[in-house]
Amino acid sequence: MSENQNPQPQTGTATTDSDQSLTTTTGETVEQTRDEWTNYEFQGEAKMTVEDLDVYYGDDHALKGVSMEIPEKSVTALIGPSGCGKSTYLRCLNRMNDRISSARIDGSVRLGGEEVYQDGVNLVELRKRVGMVFQSPNPFPKSIRENIAYGPKKHGDLDTGLLARLLNRSDADERDRLVERCLRDAALWDEVSDRLDDNALGLSGGQQQRLCIARCLSVDPEVILMDEPASALDPIATAKIEDLIDDLSEEYTVVIVTHNMQQAARISDQTAVFLTGGELVEYGDTDQVFENPHSERVEDYITGKFG
Ligand SMILES: Nc1ncnc2c1ncn2[C@@H]1O[C@H](COP(=O)(O)OP(=O)(O)O)[C@@H](O)[C@H]1O
């Protein structure tokens, strides 16, 4: 873990290893981040492992030496003030930052043990395994049905398999089964089953976001990344998305950025707190992070003293 880069004018007394913070001449706290605050120990397997991840945009060092294991089949929340690197971090997990020409990435990201940042990784395949849902719902201007069937069709996954041919099922049957399964899994089926051929843009914002989640499910992801997925939605639509995230985490690994701390506390199993400067300051059980954070800066942030 990186050392605090800030100059630290120290007051009189010598510091020891057990000091958790230093006081400047102006009385504010300049705290050293400690490895044990980010070294989250959990039961079960890590789905993704991030080690020593640095991201630069030109000269701007946006993420600094982030190491973090993401447990499978659970919800990991990323919180922190605007500009602290949450979206940057999320985009590293499926190499979406590759699309930003000024971005340079150092470090390691592994998915189920395989290095994501090695030559020859098939990015289309990677982004199927690690899907993404954005802040503003972005359905295709097509029918509800086509929004779901589009990805699998493009990837050739809808071609009727041997079993389906033996059972005499047509491609259209296969497609309709897939559409229904994904819409059910995204808790949208009951609201749209009678209008699958309507344009998706006619749905409400909350329905559009659940459709985008259904679309993400259609290519059988293992990890679902969500960047403030409910921040454009009203409270009722938000509650539906939160319930859905909880259900999804039984089968998928969900990583969600949220600026809403109550939301992080409600829906996540573990929480990672990033603070200004692109540092991961604390990572642990959500209850521990919110009720008893190790870091004073995290406590200040959570209790609303800054950010
Ligand atoms: N595409 C980009 N080009 C240049 N700088 C960027 C880009 N995206 C983000 N940044 C910078 O990286 C830092 C982290 O941004 P971001 O990851 O979007 O933070 P957050 O999601 O926590 O608000 C900010 O200083 C931001 O200005």
Ligand SMILES: [Mg+2]
């Ligand atoms: Mg962001």
